[in-house]
Amino acid sequence: MTAVKIVKILGVSTESWEAAAQEAVAEATETIDDIHGVEVESWTAEVEGGQITEYKATVEVAFLIHRGR
Known part of the structure; x- marks a missing residue:
């Protein structure tokens, strides 16, 4: 039997x-x-002055x- 673990x-x-996303995989x-x-x-972002930073x-x-x- 194979067991798989999932981490966020x-x-x-x-x-x-x-x-x-690539950075997350590379670190993992x-x-x-x-x-x-x-x-x-999910995809999220920080915004400053109307621009994604x-x-x-x-x-x-x-x-x-x-x-x-």
């Missing part, structure tokens, strides 16, 4: 929502093995649970 990560970028790979998929849960992507990361490690 917030990625941030000054460039774009796509870059924010630093501490999580066997990532099998991601789902972008910071893009944010909330991403759910799915990975296998390895027992006995």
